[in-house]
Amino acid sequence: MSSIRHFRVPKACSYATASFCRIHQAPNTGNALRFLSTTPALRDAKHFAPETKIFRDVEPLREFRRAALLNKRTVGLVPTMGALHEGHLSLVRHAAAENTDVIVTIYVNPTQFGLNEDLASYPKTWETDLRMLHTLDRELASVEGAGRVTAVFAPSTKTMYPTLPPDSSIPGVGSFIEMRPLGQLLEGASRPVFFRGVATVCMKLFNICQPERVYFGQKDVQQTVVIKRLVKDFHLPIGVKIVPTSREPDGLALSSRNVYLGARRRTVGIVLSQALRKAEAQYKAGKRTRGDILWPASDHADQTKMAQDTLEPHKRARFEVDYISLADPETMEELDEVDPARGAILSGAVKMLPVEEPNESEDLGVGGGQIPVRLIDNIVLDPVS
Ligand code: AMP
Numbered sequence: 492m493s494s495i496r497h498f499r500v501p502k503a504c505s506y507a508t509a510s511f512c513r514i515h516q517a518p519n520t521g522n523a524l525r526f527l528s529t530t531p532a533l534r535d536a537k538h539f540a541p542e543t544k545i546f547r548d549v550e551p552l553r554e555f556r557r558a559a560l561l562n563k564r565t566v567g568l569v570p571t572m573g574a575l576h577e578g579h580l581s582l583v584r585h586a587a588a589e590n591t592d593v594i595v596t597i598y599v600n601p602t603q604f605g606l607n608e609d610l611a612s613y614p615k616t617w618e619t620d621l622r623m624l625h626t627l628d629r630e631l632a633s634v635e636g637a638g639r640v641t642a643v644f645a646p647s648t649k650t651m652y653p654t655l656p657p658d659s660s661i662p663g664v665g666s667f668i669e670m671r672p673l674g675q676l677l678e679g680a681s682r683p684v685f686f687r688g689v690a691t692v693c694m695k696l697f698n699i700c701q702p703e704r705v706y707f708g709q710k711d712v713q714q715t716v717v718i719k720r721l722v723k724d725f726h727l728p729i730g731v732k733i734v735p736t737s738r739e740p741d742g743l744a745l746s747s748r749n750v751y752l753g754a755r756r757r758t759v760g761i762v763l764s765q766a767l768r769k770a771e772a773q774y775k776a777g778k779r780t781r782g783d784i785l786w787p788a789s790d791h792a793d794q795t796k797m798a799q800d801t802l803e804p805h806k807r808a809r810f811e812v813d814y815i816s817l818a819d820p821e822t823m824e825e826l827d828e829v830d831p832a833r834g835a836i837l838s839g840a841v842k843m844l845p846v847e848e849p850n851e852s853e854d855l856g857v858g859g860g861q862i863p864v865r866l867i868d869n870i871v872l873d874p875v876s
Pocket of ligand 1: 711
């Protein structure tokens, strides 16, 4: 029997001084901080202004936003949980191409992590994140007409959840936004509080930053559908922009969690992307029914799993397929047949299990290979006329 479930019924800041930047209190922006170049080469670089301001609280950011509005500037918002990689930077580049100012938020939102999920171990790389944004901002400074990374918003949880301590339990005491059934399907079936947390924190960030446009990655496809629904159903005057998934050369989608994989799991983790590509090929070849499209994906995952199971424990990387889905692009409801005029979303999730019998000489990744890693990926099947 296939191991794949094709369908499920609803189910702070330590600011170390980097060699090229110093961070200090900005005089006129409450507790906003800014980082400045101190080496002559960077200080004198053409267009090296304005500085990126770092905000911790809502009021100073509101002042900044009001000033931008009065100066007829436009704001593109890029919400992140930090541990930045090229995928995040791609969002910032897209935002800078369409707005004068980019606000990047860095906040690991506790309400989207279930009680048994990896909130405590989620990677935090604040200083590297700032350096990456600083470097990107300098790159943008030399691009004709591009916007700049003018603000980073990195609030505390007390700031984001002022009334109650945030609650990650399923009953959830607090003020939340829920989308049913959208938020309960697929990722939501495995992570019941996830989309409630995402929709709630994004509504807060949108209210605080008042962006013209928000930028989200295609990598988290159900999240993009949730955000579009949030904007539509709550009449938010915001454009939602979706940026293509950034991938490793072999196709693995970039993710902050990939640092936990290590070499063994990294090699096998490509299985999901490969499986989805096989299903996509079926659609491109004219297949339209669920069975016809999905069988090669299930088959590939099953074969890969069996091949790993036959290896000795010190060599293998075991995984579980959570789901492989063929869903409607607006509702994420499972499809028996694709309407070519609407297209569909192929998506999936696999859980890479902890490494067995780790070798001392082996690259085990952050956490010694013992942290389970959930990988998700998707492919949009475009409408065909
Ligand atoms: P995260 O920090 O993981 O919450 O992601 C912040 C934003 O970056 C979300 O909109 C993600 O969809 C997007 N993102 C994460 N990984 C990628 C990627 N590989 N390609 C494009 N966007 C991504």
